[in-house]
Amino acid sequence: MSRLGERLLGVAEAAIGAEGADDAEALVIREAGGLTRFASSRIHQSTWREDVAVRLRLVLDGNRVGTATVHDLQPAAVASAARRAAEVARTMPPDPGYPGMPGPADYAVTERWDEATAATDPATRAGLVAGAVRRLPAGVTAAGACETRELEVAVANLRGVRALGASTAASFSILADAGSGTGWAEGAEPCLADLDVAALGERAARKAVDAREPRELSPGAYPVVLEPAAVATLVQFLGWLGFGAKAYDEGRSFLVGRLGQRVCSPLVTIVDDALAADTIGVGFDFEGVPKRRVTLIEEGVAASLVYDYRAARRHGVEPTGHGLPAPSAEGAYPMHLAMLPGDTPQQELVAGMERGLLVTRFHYTNLVNLMETTITGMTRDGTFWVEDGQVRGAVRNLRFTQSILGALSAVRAVGAHTELASEDGYGAARAPALAIDRFNFSSATTF
Amino acid sequence: MEPEELTELALGAAVAAGAGYADARWVRQETESLTVTDDRVDDLEAEDSRGLGVRVLVDGHWGFAASAVLDPDRVRGLGRRAVEIARAAASLPGEPARLAPVEPAVASWSTPVGRDPFAVPLAERVELLLAACEAQRAVAGLTHARATVDLWRRRTLFWSSEGARLDQTVTQAGAGIEAVAVGDGDLQQRSWPNSFRGQFLAGGWEVVEAADLVGNAPRVAGEAVALLHAPELPERVTTVILDGQQLSLQVHESVGHPLELDRIFGTEAAYAGTSFVRPSDRGRLRYGSPAMSVTSDATTPGGLGTFGFDDEGVPAQRAPLVAGGTLEGFLTSRETATALGATSSGAMRADGWGNPPLIRMTNVNLEPGEGSLDELVADTADGLLLSVNRSWSIDDRRVNFQFGVEAAWEIRAGRLGRLYKNATYDGRTTEFWGSLDAVCGPEAWVVWGIPNCGKGQPFQNGRVSHGAAPGRFRDVHVGVRGA
Numbered sequence: 001m002s003r004l005g006e007r008l009l010g011v012a013e014a015a016i017g018a019e020g021a022d023d024a025e026a027l028v029i030r031e032a033g034g035l036t037r038f039a040s041s042r043i044h045q046s047t048w049r050e051d052v053a054v055r056l057r058l059v060l061d062g063n064r065v066g067t068a069t070v071h072d073l074q075p076a077a078v079a080s081a082a083r084r085a086a087e088v089a090r091t092m093p094p095d096p097g098y099p100g101m102p103g104p105a106d107y108a109v110t111e112r113w114d115e116a117t118a119a120t121d122p123a124t125r126a127g128l129v130a131g132a133v134r135r136l137p138a139g140v141t142a143a144g145a146c147e148t149r150e151l152e153v154a155v156a157n158l159r160g161v162r163a164l165g166a167s168t169a170a171s172f173s174i175l176a177d178a179g180s181g182t183g184w185a186e187g188a189e190p191c192l193a194d195l196d197v198a199a200l201g202e203r204a205a206r207k208a209v210d211a212r213e214p215r216e217l218s219p220g221a222y223p224v225v226l227e228p229a230a231v232a233t234l235v236q237f238l239g240w241l242g243f244g245a246k247a248y249d250e251g252r253s254f255l256v257g258r259l260g261q262r263v264c265s266p267l268v269t270i271v272d273d274a275l276a277a278d279t280i281g282v283g284f285d286f287e288g289v290p291k292r293r294v295t296l297i298e299e300g301v302a303a304s305l306v307y308d309y310r311a312a313r314r315h316g317v318e319p320t321g322h323g324l325p326a327p328s329a330e331g332a333y334p335m336h337l338a339m340l341p342g343d344t345p346q347q348e349l350v351a352g353m354e355r356g357l358l359v360t361r362f363h364y365t366n367l368v369n370l371m372e373t374t375i376t377g378m379t380r381d382g383t384f385w386v387e388d389g390q391v392r393g394a395v396r397n398l399r400f401t402q403s404i405l406g407a408l409s410a411v412r413a414v415g416a417h418t419e420l421a422s423e424d425g426y427g428a429a430r431a432p433a434l435a436i437d438r439f440n441f442s443s444a445t446t447f
Numbered sequence: 448m449e450p451e452e453l454t455e456l457a458l459g460a461a462v463a464a465g466a467g468y469a470d471a472r473w474v475r476q477e478t479e480s481l482t483v484t485d486d487r488v489d490d491l492e493a494e495d496s497r498g499l500g501v502r503v504l505v506d507g508h509w510g511f512a513a514s515a516v517l518d519p520d521r522v523r524g525l526g527r528r529a530v531e532i533a534r535a536a537a538s539l540p541g542e543p544a545r546l547a548p549v550e551p552a553v554a555s556w557s558t559p560v561g562r563d564p565f566a567v568p569l570a571e572r573v574e575l576l577l578a579a580c581e582a583q584r585a586v587a588g589l590t591h592a593r594a595t596v597d598l599w600r601r602r603t604l605f606w607s608s609e610g611a612r613l614d615q616t617v618t619q620a621g622a623g624i625e626a627v628a629v630g631d632g633d634l635q636q637r638s639w640p641n642s643f644r645g646q647f648l649a650g651g652w653e654v655v656e657a658a659d660l661v662g663n664a665p666r667v668a669g670e671a672v673a674l675l676h677a678p679e680l681p682e683r684v685t686t687v688i689l690d691g692q693q694l695s696l697q698v699h700e701s702v703g704h705p706l707e708l709d710r711i712f713g714t715e716a717a718y719a720g721t722s723f724v725r726p727s728d729r730g731r732l733r734y735g736s737p738a739m740s741v742t743s744d745a746t747t748p749g750g751l752g753t754f755g756f757d758d759e760g761v762p763a764q765r766a767p768l769v770a771g772g773t774l775e776g777f778l779t780s781r782e783t784a785t786a787l788g789a790t791s792s793g794a795m796r797a798d799g800w801g802n803p804p805l806i807r808m809t810n811v812n813l814e815p816g817e818g819s820l821d822e823l824v825a826d827t828a829d830g831l832l833l834s835v836n837r838s839w840s841i842d843d844r845r846v847n848f849q850f851g852v853e854a855a856w857e858i859r860a861g862r863l864g865r866l867y868k869n870a871t872y873d874g875r876t877t878e879f880w881g882s883l884d885a886v887c888g889p890e891a892w893v894v895w896g897i898p899n900c901g902k903g904q905p906f907q908n909g910r911v912s913h914g915a916a917p918g919r920f921r922d923v924h925v926g927v928r929g930a
Contacts, residue, residue: 034532035905039714042541046532047905049513049801051498071496071515084493091569092488093577122510122535130538143717145904175717184717221929250484251590251629329482329489329593363720366840368851368927369869371634376849376871376927378842380720399840399847399873401927440929443873445847446723 003118004030004152009164011073012156015056018082021089023059023101025157027286027325028052028073032118033149036125041133041141046122054078055325060089063098065327095327099313104160105290109275109283113150114191117168120148124192132174132201140205144174148192151281151426155288165282172197175381176208180447181394183207184360184381186229188420188428190280207360207382214394216444217385223356223412224439225349225386230379231339231431232421233362234404235270237375239334239429241367241404243272243296244322245311246331254373254405258302264408266300267342272322272334278420279336280428284321291321296334300409308332338430342414349413349435351389357439358384358391362400373404378445398441410437450475450497453522454606457501460526462608466503466533468546469526470607472758473499474800479565479598483576485584485591491569498800501525505533507543511803547784547791549761551610556755558618559748560651564598567652572596575660582664583626588672591627592664595644596620596655597898599910601799603758611760619751619910620654621647621896624664626671635674635868637853639667641692642835647896647910648749670854673866680855680867682926686830687872688823688919693852694813695895695913696836701876702734702741703808703911705845706768706776707794708783710806719902720843723876724774726787732774735880738816738918741769743778745793745809750912751896752796752809759804761793768811772880780806798907805903810894812914816886820917823887825861831925832856832863832917833870849873855925872925879920887916 012026032050036043055069056078066089070081125146133142148170155163170192176183185203187195226234242253255263274281274291284290287309295303307315308323308331322332350358357379365377379397386392415433448456450473461469475497482490499522500513510533512525576594583592598620605613623645625638640646640658648654689697704710705722713721724732745763747753754763759781767775778794779787783806795804824832838851855870856863892914900909 033905036536037714037904038539039716040541040712041539043508043536043539044541044544044714045509045511045803046536047511047513047803048528048532049500049511049905051496051515051801053496053515067491067493069492069494069496071494071498073516081495084495088491088493088569091573092491093573095487097487122532123538126535126538133539143713145717147904173717177716219928250627252627252634256629257632327488327490329484363843364840366838368838368871371632376838376840378840378847380843397842397847399842399849401849401871401930440927442928442930443847443849443924445842445844446875447844447846 008152008154009156009162011054011078012154015054015078015082016156016158018079019058019086021058021060022062023158025057025101027055028154030152033147034120034122034125035145035147036122036129037145038129039143043126043129054081056082056085057326058085058089060086063094063096064089064092065095065098066092099310101157101159102161102287102289102309107163107283107290111165112167112190112280114168117148117170117192118150120192128197132197135198135201136176136205140176140178140208142174142176146172153282157288161288163284163288165284167281169280170195172200174201174204176204178208178212180213181208181211182381183211211382211394214396217395219398219441219443221438221440223353224436225353225358226434226436227360228419228431228433229361229421230359231434232429233365234407235337235339235431236429237365238373238404239337241370241373243306243334244332245305245307245315248305254371255302261302262300263297263302263405264300265411267411267414268297268300268408269340270297271295271338271340272306272336273338274336279430281336281426285323286325287323289319289321289323294320306332306334335426336428339432341416341418341432343416344413346415346417346433349415349433350386352413353386353389353435356386358386368401374401375404376401396447397445399443400440401442402440407436407439412437448519450604453499453517454604456519457499457522457526458606458608460523461501461503461529464527464530466505466530468504468608469501470605471499471501472800473604475602476799477565477600481572481576481596483580483594485580488573496799499525500800501529502803503529503533504544505530506537508533508536509544510536513801544782545785546781549781549791551607552756552760553612554755555614557616558649560618562652564620564652565600579624579660579664582661583624583668586665586668586672588628589626589668590629593625594660596622597644605758605760607760613756613760615755617649617754618651619647619649620651621645621898622655622658622660624660624667626668628671628675630675633675635671637667637671637674638835639663641895642837642853643899647751647898648894649751649753650749674854674868677866677868680870680926682928684922684924686827686919686921687923687925688827688830688832688917690834690917691893691915692835692895693833694915694918696839698741698811698813698913698915699897700839700841701845701848703811706778707806708777708779712783718904723844723846728774733772734769734774734877735772736883737771738883738886739769739772739880740814742812742814743768743792743809744812747810747812747894747912747914749894750810751898751910752912757793757795758797759791759795761791764793766792778806778808796909798909802905802907805907807909808911810912810914813886815889815892815916817888820887820891823885823917823919824858824863827858827861827919830858832858833872846875870925871927872923874923882921884919884921886918891916
């Protein structure tokens, strides 16, 4: 199926007229993409899929809200979903806090679409994988994935919202295995042509070779340089732990009692910016509200929350365009987080460290204490000991248990270069490398 | 067209395009999730998703294509596209995939359901959850109450070029409450019957009723408030008893995942990771103490991993993974089983129509020992009872783990004492299982559902279960070094 564009908006417009609702909204999404997976330097899994979804939100009797989703664009299926949404609405208790729905808006960004990325065939993806694998040095094998995706989103409601956006995304990840050491690199871009697959492969292979024969290191608190992928994990966890106004209102945000206060180093500024030229996704949220750039932490001070339409009405502010499909138990969510870069070249971060660890990325990170922003996870695929500003070999992987704000309070320098990480088609996080004076490693593993 | 015709069409197109082996799965998945927070419905998601996925093997290379768009031209195109994808995979040489034999079955299978949960009026569901929240909110000091019900029904048609014709309908339900207490810069939560939206089982509305959300609400809310005022668990090495909820996740992360043969062979290396276990460890590796016996059982009544056939058409099976502490088996697919000279253990499962099957846990159960939890506590001179998971993390070879739990009770001279908050414990897999010295008996053994197991690229969510009774481990490190 080729790009649907206006047809999606047509489906949405037709759907909101059904069932005679007081308020009605249709969110129509089409996603498609291919992924080529490899392991042991062999392609072992290649997939392609396309999905379409129509989510209807109907309001009856002024404030009884019902939703229903169907994965089918055919009029009969959409009409059936509308009947189901109306049936749900009739059954639901009234929602005294129902805020209404947003009205029409202008959208600064609606397209990040690259036709060549959308049209990528499996042979192209396989060719990129094969090229990267063939360039590996002797004795090194690789695993990873090459993915190309396309996303189209349309929102229409009875208040006049008509939003239509499209985005493409491409990513390449590679784990190189040199026997007793592994290395990893990943890149993500809106356009496949902008991915430097060869460079990613070389970086992963170099790390794997350097990571061989790791030595044991006692757990403890060490200075660290975290590469961008590891920093992106910290930033994304912060996003999950409570920048949304609903979480804040319910007291389940680490920002409760901290807004306007210093929470970390003045070297740290974190924004959510879907309008940046170098990110992925469309320019409006799932309610059709234009996404705005929001500074969440400004030079170390907790600056602001993000708001969906409901929370914005409650707080008497403008929604920031961070709504999930409404109604949502989670509330608003920042999907385009970015830590702003500093002015220190990444290699100088390491050069400036007397003794400490260089960390490539984290694995299986999870929350330990929400209010303290404490998380735990493992290092993997390249953890190195640094002495006198020089990498002095690899160490076995370590478990960290560390407050994110604690780590960000101990930032010594911020890298000048950022990388896009963890894209999922709808959003991504961009982060620089960080030099941190103290990072707690609580236990160690055997490799 | 009828689903059977569409499935046949896709299969025929794949074979005509050159597939040496092909299977086609038409899937309809219905989901209804209801969330009540305090005194209002926070969210209700009702979703109906139908689609078709075609998997092919061409000269030993896999291809898979899937779509929610089910017109006949599109469905035929899926078969051809899957073959095109498989041919592209030949860009790199490698050992061709081969499939262990399986008798092609023609059968139907359905989850036994007492009361169809989708037929339970929404008003009844909302009323139950509002009552569960109200009963929590009656407890002084509670900040928020949440109650949830989740229903899933999945019908799968599986057609293979070898002649399999399977029609299965799996129905699953879950329910839970979460009591949240906030104060003095702290947040504590207590859940019932389990965290992360409760207990999930295969079955109907009876699963929801068995959770007795309203009856348990006052106790759970009271414990959340008590946690807010409880001391932090100090770091030390001690004896711990894990309740069944927590032990089920311990089995999941440190036994189930490491024994997935695709991980062992490295095909998940870049994302979910590999395993410390090697194929040659079977029959040799001391995984744990003699008290540890773990079985993979896709026939366990009520399990989320219970079915008639897996998504390769392999019949549900029960087989030992660990027997008396020694490694005895793996979770396998038709492809990976060939490397062992065996047949598949029937563990290939796909997340809906849009993903190819991966090796997943079915119901990976820690076999019961004897006695009740009260008897086990009474038999413990000094230690902790750790209850209900809050956090989990394990390294990419499944060796070093750390878990957090909602609540920890001190055990002194065989009696439960002081409550502690923010408890964590950590260890290394075989050392930890080697320290298991007791598992409670069948009367304390419960099949716990885990509905959020992630694996694969594109990401797939799996629903699995673990039968477990409380178990006791010696010399366990609790708390965080350097905190």
